[in-house]
Amino acid sequence: MSDLLSLAGWYFLPNLVTGWTQSAFYAIWIRAGEPKPQPGSRQFVNDRRRIYVLVVLAYLFYTIYEADWQVRLAGDFYQDLGAPLSADERVLNSKFRRLTVKYHPDKIAASVDRQIAEAFYIRLKLGKDVLVDPARRFAYDRFGPDILQWRSCKTIYDYVFVGVKNALMYYGVTAVTLATLSVVGYMRAASFWRFTAIAGMFVLELYTITRPEAPSFLTNFVNPFLTTFTAHPPYLQYQMLSVFRKVLLSFFVALSQVAPVFFPPAPADKEATPEQLSRLEGLTQQSEQEVMRLTALEMTPFAGNADTLRDLRVHMRHWLVDNTMRANPQVRDAMGRVLQPRGGAPVQGS
Numbered sequence: 001m002s003d004l005l006s007l008a009g010w011y012f013l014p015n016l017v018t019g020w021t022q023s024a025f026y027a028i029w030i031r032a033g034e035p036k037p038q039p040g041s042r043q044f045v046n047d048r049r050r051i052y053v054l055v056v057l058a059y060l061f062y063t064i065y066e067a068d069w070q071v072r073l074a075g076d077f078y079q080d081l082g083a084p085l086s087a088d089e090r091v092l093n094s095k096f097r098r099l100t101v102k103y104h105p106d107k108i109a110a111s112v113d114r115q116i117a118e119a120f121y122i123r124l125k126l127g128k129d130v131l132v133d134p135a136r137r138f139a140y141d142r143f144g145p146d147i148l149q150w151r152s153c154k155t156i157y158d159y160v161f162v163g164v165k166n167a168l169m170y171y172g173v174t175a176v177t178l179a180t181l182s183v184v185g186y187m188r189a190a191s192f193w194r195f196t197a198i199a200g201m202f203v204l205e206l207y208t209i210t211r212p213e214a215p216s217f218l219t220n221f222v223n224p225f226l227t228t229f230t231a232h233p234p235y236l237q238y239q240m241l242s243v244f245r246k247v248l249l250s251f252f253v254a255l256s257q258v259a260p261v262f263f264p265p266a267p268a269d270k271e272a273t274p275e276q277l278s279r280l281e282g283l284t285q286q287s288e289q290e291v292m293r294l295t296a297l298e299m300t301p302f303a304g305n306a307d308t309l310r311d312l313r314v315h316m317r318h319w320l321v322d323n324t325m326r327a328n329p330q331v332r333d334a335m336g337r338v339l340q341p342r343g344g345a346p347v348q349g350s
Helices: 002-009 013-029 042-074 077-081 089-103 114-132 134-149 156-184 191-210 216-229 237-262 274-298 306-327 329-339
Strands: none
Touching (some): 077 089, 077 114, 134 237
């Protein structure tokens, strides 16, 4: 449900927050009495574009934090037992015995909720049983609590086979969905980077779930940094992949929001195509032939009389010149001033 709300928020929160932020920015930054950029102006559009990109990036970081918070909220068997990720069977059994003294249903205090204590003790027992089994521990580190439902799996190969099959289905469905959205017109911008990100994430997940050790960047950089400088517990492989999957989905949506800003759609090609030029040429020739036919029809009464045709051409030339000059606004104004009676002049016939 939280993932659906986060995904839905991508489609209305950025525009909404951008409008509020831009209004607040103008109210604070621009002094009273100074004109504010009007909607549609170049400065208003540029300011809105910058604020929109910042809002989208801020929401992307929030979704990353939310994905990490959900992983921490769910916890893992190592945290329940209070054991490090490198704990061996002896350490795990020792941690479990200490917690049994505190949380065993027969040893809890009367003030403690019995149902909660029993549920937690069952989780502790399950976690210990999983982590002391090498095959199940290998699978748990890479696939998480989902392996508890894979009852037919017994060996590491069985768990890896099911995990790889699930990963192929997940990324296959994701790629087909993105391709379909691109074909129908959605998420078409920067589609190359989306498919590149899917391929990269698939390779990373395939490497993580099939190798005997965790990725070096996780064990040598990420986890040491988290445990040294923060109170964040170290990541297991499945927790890292879970966060990366959610970040990948948020990245896709963020890219669809920001891509039109950085990569605006190319304007439509306004140049005439060869088919349009051929059609226009045909219409022009047809109109020219029609005009010549009508002109010949009008000149029929003067056919065979050269003097009359010559006089007609002269009068038509004079008529065209006169009409052209009279249609000129400057000439028309000058003629109006000349023909207008002068003030104070006697009116003829009075």
